[in-house]
Amino acid sequence: MTNNKLSKEDMKRVEQFLNTPVNQVERQPFKPMKLLLIITLVVVGFGLLSRLIAWLYVNSITS
Numbered sequence: 001m002t003n004n005k006l007s008k009e010d011m012k013r014v015e016q017f018l019n020t021p022v023n024q025v026e027r028q029p030f031k032p033m034k035l036l037l038i039i040t041l042v043v044v045g046f047g048l049l050s051r052l053i054a055w056l057y058v059n060s061i062t063s
Helices: 008-018 032-062
Strands: none
Touching: none
8 A cells, every 4th residue: 555645647747757858868877986086185285275375465575
């Protein structure tokens, strides 16, 4: 016995929505190590950029 809270018409609309092409796109599996690598590269890149800006600013003041 199933406890459907939706009417048959609503279930039909839900099935139609889920069968649209937008909802049937095959996605690649999630790769947490790739995400960690990207985040690490972004953080290191911003750190290096901030050090470069600070170095340029200090050199412009002392010159």
